[in-house]
Amino acid sequence: MSLTDSIPNNVDLGSDRKLLRALEKWQPNFLEWWKDMGPEGFQEDQIWLRTATSVDASGWAHYDYVRMPEYRWGIFLTPRAGERTVGFGDNAKYKAWEEVPGELRGILRRIIVTQADTEPASVEQQRLLGKIAPSLYDLRNLFQVNVEEGRHLWAMVHLLHQYFGRDGREEAEALLERRSGDQDKPRILSTFNEPTDEWLSFFCFTMFTDRDGKYQLSSLSESGFDPLARATQFMLTEEAFHLFVGETGLDRIVRRAAEATVKDPNGDARNQGAIDLPTIQKWINFWFSSAVELFGGEISSNAADYFATGVKGRHHEQKKYEEHSGLQGIYGMTLVKDGRLTQEDVPLRNAMNEVLRDEYVDDCERACARWNKTIREHGITDFELRIPSRRFNRRMGIYADHRFDPKGDLISDAAFERGCATWLPTQEDRDYVRSVMVPCYEPGQFAPWIAPPSKGVKGKPVDFEYVKFTAR
Numbered sequence: 153m154s155l156t157d158s159i160p161n162n163v164d165l166g167s168d169r170k171l172l173r174a175l176e177k178w179q180p181n182f183l184e185w186w187k188d189m190g191p192e193g194f195q196e197d198q199i200w201l202r203t204a205t206s207v208d209a210s211g212w213a214h215y216d217y218v219r220m221p222e223y224r225w226g227i228f229l230t231p232r233a234g235e236r237t238v239g240f241g242d243n244a245k246y247k248a249w250e251e252v253p254g255e256l257r258g259i260l261r262r263i264i265v266t267q268a269d270t271e272p273a274s275v276e277q278q279r280l281l282g283k284i285a286p287s288l289y290d291l292r293n294l295f296q297v298n299v300e301e302g303r304h305l306w307a308m309v310h311l312l313h314q315y316f317g318r319d320g321r322e323e324a325e326a327l328l329e330r331r332s333g334d335q336d337k338p339r340i341l342s343t344f345n346e347p348t349d350e351w352l353s354f355f356c357f358t359m360f361t362d363r364d365g366k367y368q369l370s371s372l373s374e375s376g377f378d379p380l381a382r383a384t385q386f387m388l389t390e391e392a393f394h395l396f397v398g399e400t401g402l403d404r405i406v407r408r409a410a411e412a413t414v415k416d417p418n419g420d421a422r423n424q425g426a427i428d429l430p431t432i433q434k435w436i437n438f439w440f441s442s443a444v445e446l447f448g449g450e451i452s453s454n455a456a457d458y459f460a461t462g463v464k465g466r467h468h469e470q471k472k473y474e475e476h477s478g479l480q481g482i483y484g485m486t487l488v489k490d491g492r493l494t495q496e497d498v499p500l501r502n503a504m505n506e507v508l509r510d511e512y513v514d515d516c517e518r519a520c521a522r523w524n525k526t527i528r529e530h531g532i533t534d535f536e537l538r539i540p541s542r543r544f545n546r547r548m549g550i551y552a553d554h555r556f557d558p559k560g561d562l563i564s565d566a567a568f569e570r571g572c573a574t575w576l577p578t579q580e581d582r583d584y585v586r587s588v589m590v591p592c593y594e595p596g597q598f599a600p601w602i603a604p605p606s607k608g609v610k611g612k613p614v615d616f617e618y619v620k621f622t623a624r
């Protein structure tokens with residue numbers, strides 16, 4: 153472990169002068185990008201942040217006040233636990249790769265660049281949110297997520313620099329040149345070009361979009377390319393907090409909505425300055441349907457190749473499955489045929505994206521059940537939140553050419569158009585949500601549309617001064 157180096161790391165950077173020099177050359181460009189595209193207006197303030205300092209499960213992070221540009225972004229890989237083999241596919245039982253096999257170079261580069269691109273993209277999407285934060289607790293959590301997405305970019309750039317030569321260095325530069333939402337140089341995946349300019353969207357993003365990230369990282373942590381497996385494994389420990397922010401953030405908004413609904417004489421949460429439950433449902437519909445696209449095509453020869461070559465496994469491939477060739481299974485896929493929904497068997501390898509999407513949908517349903525518990529606790533029995541069908545509102549994949557309602561039933565184009573105003577955010581909804589987003593920077597105070605959390609961060613009280621403003 154080396155924390156005194158210019159780049160904190162546990163990969164013995166000091167002994168690889170060439171790599172160290174390349175990364176030290178990239179570092180000022182990263183910092184310039186951070187100052188340009190990172191959180192706007194808070195770069196001089198003291199934020200109480202967690203910094204990864206080791207990969208020790210018992211204490212891998214250090215908490216203290218830090219100015220964001222001085223955050224110590226480091227490179228950490230989960231240590232090897234003995235000799236690994238490729239755990240699945242046609243190469244199963246070969247020794248895991250320490251270098252990129254020539255024939256897998258293209259595939260691995262594409263996977264790493266696509267993952268890497270999402271990290272700075274989300275920072276860019278969220279860069280204005282600090283100005284309308286509902287509390288210091290939430291402001292700090294936003295910045296925690298942002299700096300860690302920055303570290304995830306470092307994790308992927310390290311792999312590009314170390315294992316992909318000149319191509320890798322060029323990709324690392326390009327990662328700092330694309331911009332979320334830019335017409336000419338957009339980020340690679342469309343969800344990462346959606347504006348996230350209010351906090352209901354931020355919590356939906358960390359709930360739904362980051363959760364796609366969890367499942368992608370998890371399947372890459374099974375990879376036969378060992379450095380990728382170890383890098384993504386450590387990223388998952390940080391990612392868990394991002395998902396916590398999203399899931400509990402939505403729960404707190406739901407709690408406030410339920411309180412306000414019960415309190416208001418007309419049962420209208422908006423009259424109380426809260427966000428009403430039907431509006432929250434629309435945001436869930438929008439962000440969930442956007443995030444499920446990230447898993448890729450339902451029937452996919454790419455997914456089959458990734459699995460066959462041993463590059464990308466299933467979620468918990470080693471822990472959960474006995475059969476690792478993926479050749480014997482079939483997957484019952486729901487398809488549209490002759491205007492009706494039918495089931496058809498697909499070879500398992502070609503359905504790997506769908507297998508991963510299943511895990512994701514189950515996880516979202518679990519969180520949704522928790523929000524519904526919060527609603528019921530307030531005595532509301534006539535409203536439940538729902539995770540929409542994965543077929544609803546799709547732009548890619550086998551469902552994109554058809555229209556479905558949120559339950560997943562086939563409907564006509566006209567019925568979809570009619571339903572949109574009740575299913576998805578309207579301009580009026582967006583204006584309302586935007587209108588309640590006023591900053592609340594007093595320690596322990598919360599904006600009226602969100603309930604306080606049940607506890608603070610890392611043993612600190614909820615009213616702790618998580619952000620010290622020094623520049624205003």
Ligand SMILES: [Fe+2]
Pocket residue numbers: 271300301304365391
């Ligand atoms: Fe990330």
Ligand SMILES: [Fe+2]
Pocket residue numbers: 297301362365391394
């Ligand atoms: Fe994340």
